[in-house]
Amino acid sequence: MCSVSWWIDASGYQLFFNRDEQKSRAPALPPQTFILRGVKVLMPVDPVGQGSWISVNEHGLSLCLLNHYQGKKPAGELISRGQLVKYLSSAKTIAEVAQRFSELKLGVFAPFTLLAFELGHSTARELQWNGESFCVVAAFSPYFSSAVALEDVVTYRQSVYDALPNIDSHTLLAFHAQHHPEQSHMSVCMHRDDAQTVSFTGVRVSEQHRQMSYVAGSPCTHLTAATLALKTSYLEKTESHPGLFV
Numbered sequence: 001m002c003s004v005s006w007w008i009d010a011s012g013y014q015l016f017f018n019r020d021e022q023k024s025r026a027p028a029l030p031p032q033t034f035i036l037r038g039v040k041v042l043m044p045v046d047p048v049g050q051g052s053w054i055s056v057n058e059h060g061l062s063l064c065l066l067n068h069y070q071g072k073k074p075a076g077e078l079i080s081r082g083q084l085v086k087y088l089s090s091a092k093t094i095a096e097v098a099q100r101f102s103e104l105k106l107g108v109f110a111p112f113t114l115l116a117f118e119l120g121h122s123t124a125r126e127l128q129w130n131g132e133s134f135c136v137v138a139a140f141s142p143y144f145s146s147a148v149a150l151e152d153v154v155t156y157r158q159s160v161y162d163a164l165p166n167i168d169s170h171t172l173l174a175f176h177a178q179h180h181p182e183q184s185h186m187s188v189c190m191h192r193d194d195a196q197t198v199s200f201t202g203v204r205v206s207e208q209h210r211q212m213s214y215v216a217g218s219p220c221t222h223l224t225a226a227t228l229a230l231k232t233s234y235l236e237k238t239e240s241h242p243g244l245f246v
Helices: 082-088 094-103 150-162 169-176 225-230
Strands: 002-009 012-022 029-036 039-045 054-057 061-067 112-118 124-129 134-139 143-145 195-206 210-216 232-234
Touching: 002 061, 002 112, 002 169, 012 061, 012 169, 029 210, 029 232, 039 210, 054 082, 054 195, 054 210, 061 082, 061 094, 061 143, 082 094, 082 112, 094 112, 094 124, 094 134, 112 143, 143 150, 210 225, 225 232
Parallel strands: none
Antiparallel strands: 002 012, 002 143, 012 195, 029 039, 039 054, 054 061, 061 112, 112 124, 124 134, 195 210, 210 232
16 A cells, blocks of 8 residues: 655656555664665665665666555465565666666566656656566556555545646645545555554656655645655665755
8 A cells, every 4th residue: 555656857856655454563764875786875774674664876777665455465475575675776777777687587566556656767767566567667657556446546536636736845845745624545544443544755866866754654744845854765865955855
């Protein structure tokens, strides 16, 4: 259960991610910098699987992972899908991600969708494993996953997205904080008895920037531009304003 949107222009891209999880799941650790295969990578960490759901590296490549609940779960013991982000996050290009992806033994992972973004590319890529086969196709914003009533959730959230007056960092920030009290289980900032949106992660990549903002808690009550500016981590120093969505 997650919502992802993005905005790509000539200067680079911005990525917006709501993570939805069971209320019983342990809270994630905020973004940390790792050196993986000699590449600096910034990512939050899920203490359960010791992997992540989103990353950005020094080359300007970003990945984000969504569970594909409608796929066929392979039999046997499975590896946490968060390990995929950790393994693939050191790639320099989408082409390298796709090459590594094609060499994986995907049968040890539950179904998933991996979105990949590269500085200088106008289109993101979707790498999907449905439990039986994999494909690599162009990806278009927004993207949603849900274990419950997927069709209804996608229809509702897409209608909210389509109603945005324009697409920029400010409207997408508001989109990810959207919560309708009477449609709380389908809202972009989702609330159910057993699960809810537990965090927002934003990524900004340009020639000058490699940065990630992470705000724990429900976006409808915790997500503000001021909070993002305080919760931003960097892979390199820049001379611009530290706020991600300013």
